[in-house]
Amino acid sequence: MSAEVISADDLAALRDSVVDLIARGGGSTAVRAAIAAPQRTDGQLWAGLTEIGAAALAVPEELGGAGAGWGSLSAVVEEVGAALAPVPLLSSAVMATGALMMAANNSSTVPAELGDLVEALASGERTATLCLAGETSWDTPGVSADGGLLTGTAHYVTDAEAATDLVVLAGPGPHATVHVIAADSPGVEVVPVATMDPTRPLSRVRFTEAAAEAFPAPADLLPRLRDLVWALLAVEQVGAAAAALRLTVEYTKTRKQFGRVIGSFQALKHRMADMYADVETARSIAYAAVDAIDTPAGAELAAAAHVHCSEAFSHIVAEAVQLHGGIGITWEHDIQLYFKRAHGSAQFFGQPVDVVAGTPL
Structure with missing residues (x-):
């Protein structure tokens, strides 16, 4: 899944579009309004970013994306970072989508459910976040999988309040398994937590024997x-x-x-x-x-x-x-x-x- 090369002029135009979109959306005033909103996310700006194709940039064309690679998405990430814009770009377009793409690359044939979700994330139709960390470490999953059921708590989950789907990396064992579950499914509870950085909302996500779709994942x-x-x-x-x-x-x-x-x-x-x-x-x-x-x-x-x-x-x-x-x-x-x-x-x-x-x- 090689990425298409985007010219320097096109990248500059993309940056200008993102900067203009953020400015028209209210800039710092919008950031402060969003972090005080119920989902702590600027939904209007996120809709604008997905409309100009930001979430699709790194996704291969065969999975419904633009196939432009991570380098092109970086131009958007830098400008969103400059504005401290509270949108699920890192959580959905990088972390969740990245995990799903790695799972897709691990299969000779991409499972239809996985491909459909990646395409929906690329279009902005759905938004996902990654559930991984245990209470004290990112290298030990806080959630375990047994017979297709997820149990445990994922900590430091970014933008969970605004996510429609959760990509869960679960244990036990030395290698994590990939699971996908709707955020409003039975057995799933999103608990917002107070953070030092109000522009990056974090939550704990608790799973109580929650049934989730599982996908093969590479050992690394x-x-x-x-x-x-x-x-x-x-x-x-x-x-x-x-x-x-x-x-x-x-x-x-x-x-x-x-x-x-x-x-x-x-x-x-x-x-x-x-x-x-x-x-x-x-x-x-x-x-x-x-x-x-x-x-x-x-x-x-x-x-x-x-x-x-x-x-x-x-x-x-x-x-x-x-x-x-x-x-x-x-x-x-x-x-x-x-x-x-x-x-x-x-x-x-x-x-x-x-x-x-x-x-x-």
């Missing part, structure tokens, strides 16, 4: 999925880090101290130059990781991207808050949302410290 599903998520998450972090830098530069152009705008002070210029260097090095390794997906170098680059981009994003927002001064820690200013996103995403799908220590997830 978990590490391959981890590499995919880390690579695309790194791109999202780059988008948010670049946006935090832009906010900081604009603020220092208007804030005055001692009769001068603070952006004219050489010490602050140097700090912002360092922030820019962090953004660009993070961008380089993030896109290198995306390009290496499903190659021998993929695992190493994905881990490096997760570590470097998490650290770079955290450093950038720490500097941004300091350069904003007191207003940077108030709810009224958006920079605090980027600070929270940085620290939340650094722990997503496994902590960087675990990567350095050699822990699988």
Whole structure:
């Protein structure tokens, strides 16, 4: 399932479309309204993104998608990350769809039910999320499967409140099995949880002998999925880090101290130059990781991207808050949302410290 090459001009046009869509949807005002809504999701923006084909970009044509690959989807992920838009792009178009595509590649003939769901996710007709993590780790599924019935609790489930379907990676055993179940099925309970980062809603999903469709999965599903998520998450972090830098530069152009705008002070210029260097090095390794997906170098680059981009994003927002001064820690200013996103995403799908220590997830 090779991806079609999209030209640089087409990618630029795609980025412009996403940026325009976010701006017309209300930008920061819409983000704040969405995180206070019942499902904590901007449904209108998600509908617009699926209408322009964002969810279909990485899906092969034989499964109802555009066949443009993960690199093309990255352009959308970066701009959505820059806006902190609370839409199920990472959860549905990357995590859930990625797991289903890996299961599809494991079969000589794609099961009709699996193919139909991937196509529905690509079109935006349905939305899914991934249920995997146990209470303390992403490398041990929190849900077990026995005779087609799911029991247990998946933690840190993203966008579950807005999902129509759940893609469950279940144990026991060293290899996870893939299961699909409607979010409103009997035996399924979605429990929203409070989060430090309000722009990425998380839930616990409890399964009590819930009957789910099972599909064959490759033995290396978990590490391959981890590499995919880390690579695309790194791109999202780059988008948010670049946006935090832009906010900081604009603020220092208007804030005055001692009769001068603070952006004219050489010490602050140097700090912002360092922030820019962090953004660009993070961008380089993030896109290198995306390009290496499903190659021998993929695992190493994905881990490096997760570590470097998490650290770079955290450093950038720490500097941004300091350069904003007191207003940077108030709810009224958006920079605090980027600070929270940085620290939340650094722990997503496994902590960087675990990567350095050699822990699988």
